[in-house]
Amino acid sequence: MDKKGNPDFFKNIFYPTLGYQISYFCINYNTPVNTNLKEQELIKGLALNEKGAIETIYKDNFTVIQHLIINNNGSEDDAKDIFQEALIVLYEKAKSGVFELNCQIKTYLYSVSKRLWLKRLQKNNRFELLANGVEETVHVEEDVSLHEKRDDEFGMMEHAMMNIGEPCKSLLEAYYIYKQNMQEISEAFGYTNADNAKNQKYKCLMRLKKLFFAQYKNGNKNG
Amino acid sequence: MDDIRLLEMIERYLQGEMTEEEKILFKELRRTNPEVDQKVVEQHFFINQMERFNEDKKFRASLNEVHEQLTGEGNIKPYSGKSKVIQLWNRSKRTIAVAASIAGITALVISAVVSSLAPKTDKAQIENLGRKIDILEKNQNHTRRELSDVKNKIEIPGEPAKFGGTGFLIDTRGYLVTNAHVINKAERVSVQSQSGVELSARKVFSDDSLDIAILKIDDNLFKPLSALPYAITKNISGDLAEPIFTLGYPKDEIVYGEGYLSAKTGYKGDSLTCQISVSANPGNSGGPVINKNGEVIGILSTRQTTAEGVVFAIKAKNIFKALDDLKKDSNNLHIKLPATSSVKNIDRPQQVKKIQDCVFMVKGY
Structure with a gap:
């Protein structure tokens, strides 16, 4: 069989990366109803400090935040710190019961992490502009300052x-x-x-x- | 009512453990006693804080546990894509490795072929060659030395100086001051005493903007003097119409000139210099301008070509400026200017007799 003519040959090579990217963008921009319900469940679980919920949210979101922090002069430890702090903000919001899922958990965590990291950079007198990622962000200023208190x-x-x-x-x-x-x-x-x-x-x-x-x-x- | 019992009541109230009757009584107490009310509010706030602290602590612990667990399972890992370069490297690692080994093997093969095909070199030959080079080098060194001896010998007599001027001692050890324009184009300088002895010298400092250069006589024939007859001080600026005299070498012999201070500024109001009226010719440059007390008031430097008898001298205080700059360049060098004149109140021929030994012709080659 002529390998060059076989589209499966390329698919096998490139599928892993491509596949990852596609699913990644799907979660970000399309919000099917069942995903929304699933996230609602996760938020409830998070508020009750349920291991399973924490694990799922952690697994789904850590890498994105890790990229954000490390690509903006952070270390591995900074990434862990910021991500966990963002999770605490989400946890606080979930516990207060006012968290309406008007955005994805991923978007929310990304926005909070970005805000927290920017604040930390400023605190250390490192006024650096964060590189803009593809991620969309939502307004989280109030949540972050409430969390700080x-x-x-x-x-x-x-x-x-x-x-x-x-x-x-x-x-x-x-x-x-x-x-x-x-x-x-x-x-x-x-x-x-x-x-x-x-x-x-x-x-x-x-x-x-x-x-x-x-x-x-x-x-x-x-x- | 003591505080412990009050606290107990507040806690029972907050935890909803009171009976209806108790509750009514307690609410009445809160209403009438603001102090009790305050304590209830405070306790409520504090208990909330404590509970929240505890929940948050547990949540934080869970986060760390999950992090450890996910790391252990490989679900999250240290970020490898720190930069695009690393990503690129990871992706093409294998290709690069293959390319590198091919290159390595090729290199080995080529060197093996070359070494097997190349003619064997004769060891004895190499040694011979080495010795020859040695001999050549020795010969070369010898020639070089001879050449430089010849050069030194040639240069001493005869060769006409390209530039000439005057200089005078400012330090008994053989430091002279002259004009920068006298020597700045010269490759080599020497000075000649009024008795005709030529001494080799070198430039230690030169400032074109001040037009001052400082030379050092580097010759065994030069004997340091015990003292200089004239004084060079900062605050001598000279009075208008004050008689002055100068010594210089407009020809191969020292020449005396007499005049007066005609203006306190130089050409077009230049405050670095002053104007004197004296007959001066090329070669007088760098000579001392001295008043009747034997104090140096300046260095004769230029004359106005369009007018007769208009000569300019650099004021003596600029010598100090030059020395300050020199000190910065070479911090070990301390030049002590003569502070007092030993030719005060003696007649002019006597003065000149003592001073002329300190005034040299400056030759630039």
Whole structure:
């Protein structure tokens, strides 16, 4: 058989790349209804911190963001950081329940990542223009600044938690996070009675609040 | 009511654990007591913060887990397409490898063929050749040395100088100042004392804009002087109509000239120079212009061709400027200008007798 005349011969060679590109553009520009429904499910799963949903979103979107960051002077670690932060923004939005899927998850994550990366570059005094990709973007400025505020608060709580020390940290987590009652807690932590545990919990909470609000008020004053 | 019990109440209220009766009472308390109300709001906010912190922390942990897992499964991998060049390389790696090995093999084959076909060279011959080259080189060196000896000998007597002027010592060790235009076209300079002894010298500094050059006498025949008779100081500018005299070499012999300071500026108001009235001829350039106290007020440099007796001298302070520049170029060089005149209050022939030994003819070849 004459190989040159056989179109399958070329197809076999070029199919993998071409195929990838076609499917890639399809997701971006055509939004079939079933894809939309699938994405809605993913968003719900993300809000509930479901592993499966996170995995799917991660797998489908990481590479695009990785390209974006690395092609714009970022490292492998930057790519991971920015992508995960974008996922947190999506997670926050999903949890708030106001996320209407007026755009693709991919578009949303790309827009947020781009915004976050630009901000980080500016913060490091590297005013570089991001190379324009083929990706379309949506307006995410409000989401990103809301996220920044929440990220700051996360940092303040993390700092406060780290500094109250044990047994306060575990005690407060047991009560407020794992919702154990005071009886269970006094047994687990070896207090002679629930009242003692209550006393201790109160002191710990006051300390945590003090640490948290010290930063919170400072942060708001500065901000 | 103590704080612990109040907190407990607030928490029970927020968690919806109160009975209807309790709730009504508590709401009443909140309404009437703004402090309690404030505490409820604060507690509500804080509990929300804590819960959110915890959820976010869990979510972040999940993200990292998923990242690790997907990396482990190979579903996500480090970005390989850092640049188009790398992509291109990856795509054509095999082709390039094949091409490179073909090139390598060809090279090997060619070199093998060449070495097998090339005639064997005689070792003895090579050694001979080497020695010959050695001998040749020795001969060459010898010739070169002889040639340079001859050259040195030829140049000393006879050869007429292409340029001539005057220069005078500014440092007892043999530094002279002259005009840059006297020597700037010369390949080699020498100076000749008024007694007729020619000494070789070299240029150490030259500035065309100041028209000042500094030479150093590099000759064993030159004996450093103990002191210079005249003074060269910054603040001597001369007074109008002040009598001045000059020494120079318009001919092969030192010539004395006398005049006065006729203007404080030079040609067309040039402030670097001053105007003197003295008879001067080509060859006087670079000579000292000295006042009656034996202080150098300038370097005779040019004359106006359209007028009689209009001569210009570079003011003495420009020598300092030149020395500053020289110091920048070669930081080890310190030239000490004579600060005091030893020919003050003696009559002119005595002055000139002492000064003339410090004024040289400058010859450029």
